[in-house]
Amino acid sequence: MSTFIIGFDLLLGAGLLWLAWQALFHPKPFAAVVHFMAFGLVMALVWVRLEALDIALAEAAIGTGVTGALLLAALGRLPNGATPRLALRPWQRPPVALALGVVLLLGLWLAWVAWQLPRPGLSAEVTAALPESGVRHPVTAVLLNLRALDTMLELAVMLGAVWLVWSLGPELRPYAPATALPGLPALTRLLHPLFLMVPAYLLWRGSHAPGGAFPAGAVLGAGGVLLLLADAVPWMQRPDRQPLLRLLLSTGLVLFLGLALGGLLLTGTFFAIPVAIAALAILVVEVAAALSIALMLMACYLYGEPGR
């Protein structure tokens, strides 16, 4: 049994190294991107192996799905052709090889140092604080109650990315596909109920099991990207709907801020959620955060400001 598990680990590790190597050094950009998508897929299997199911869900939705879609969409717009190989003169080879060796050794040394660090961990503290957090799953408790400030700043970073992308100019209109694709609307219609059902299920599970706002928002965002591909969300481009779109984009952050300030008013501490309302407050914020994350992923996918 354990031999099987060791073999499984070795195969996963070898696959990861091969995929990373090809993603970084394959001469063709398209092949590199597909290798990177497969890398995300194997990474999700590694998270499962390491019992990090929350991360596996998020990686499956974001690492392979949304990042892959972003990269593929960007590839279609970049001038194609193999990238030039880095040409080295003969005298440059030894110092470059030396530098690469030093970098690899430094990486190994850093990992070794991190491995040797004392690791008491915070699991005992989190378990002790779990009854007062309003949820029963420790990762959700850390994300939305105990270290909620980090999560709020992370939403702010995402909103900043949308701001940057939109400030670069109007939305880049996609080129026409090579042929008429009648299957695409059918695909969207058939998969759409699942793209709504699965995030709701993940949100509901988040309070007591792996799941929660991040995977839910990512899956919803991927569904939104599929809708964008089939041209099924014309309202995002309409100028009169832009205020609504901006409102929805910022809902997650605004509700989070409201929660923090409410905690300040009620208990005197920033982000201290009273135990009595913690479960309800976390649920509301999670729904808003998932919706905002989904819309922000869609907004980034447009590569520019819609309706301009």
Add this chain to the structure above:
Amino acid sequence: MSGFFALLAALLSGLALLGLFRATSLLRRILALNVLASALFLLLVTLAHTEAGLDPVPHAMVLTGIVVAVSTTAAALALILRATHSHHDESDP
């Protein structure tokens, strides 16, 4: 067992740094940064296995990190697309 994954994370981050420095195209640099981020997440989650059980704090950090990584990727890709497009506009007419 988890020592194996720490070693894997170190090798991956070394590979990613190598790719980052040797890349000649901007898209390849983005891929390298993403691989580097994955390697660091792997190291964090491996370190979360302690004697007292699974530590949820690194897990939460990695979850936020994944979302931050995708938004940085989107922003960087948008910048690259704009850069190549303005270049074409100058050269075409």
Add this chain to the structure above:
Amino acid sequence: MTEGLALIAPWLIAAGVLFFMAGALGLWRFPDVYSRLHALTKADNLGLGLLCLGLACQAASVSAALKILLVWGLVLVASSIGATLMASTALARGLRPRTRRGSRDS
């Protein structure tokens, strides 16, 4: 009834793995894009279907079994429509199907 299901489940899983291997063989050896697409979507979906049926027979509850079958239905929809999309795009982009012996690989 339940014992019968438990008896049949390993055979279904083995048959599923066999179909996966057939799909891999097709992806490896077939000469052009369209035949590889054919081999992969047919064999893999049949393999996944048999495997899901076998696992659903072993599942702890009816809802778990239904969820496993839902995964199969989803993959079936996604990959069959995806195969159509890819094949029609490849045809429109000028990848010619291989028609007789001796013509070049596309």
Add this chain to the structure above:
Amino acid sequence: MPPILAAMLLLACATVGLWRIWRGPTSVDRMLGAEQLSTLAIAILLLLGTRLAQPALVDVALLFGLLAAVATATFVTRTWTRLHEAQRRPEEAEGD
């Protein structure tokens, strides 16, 4: 068939997908390789999910299935578009 043995055999099948992604020759072939890998990952996750009695693994498998569809749809509508059509002969249309 014991689930672990089945999972190992499926991992052996995955080498073909890896090779196909690396080799090409066309970009559809590479996407096919990725699709095979995601189907195999779904199968392995379902096997491990029943073997380890971890129902959450089925959710991960469900997400893989959903997002493979998004990747395919992006590929045909955004990557292999008319943009590069005039630039090379159709036989070597690799779309890379």
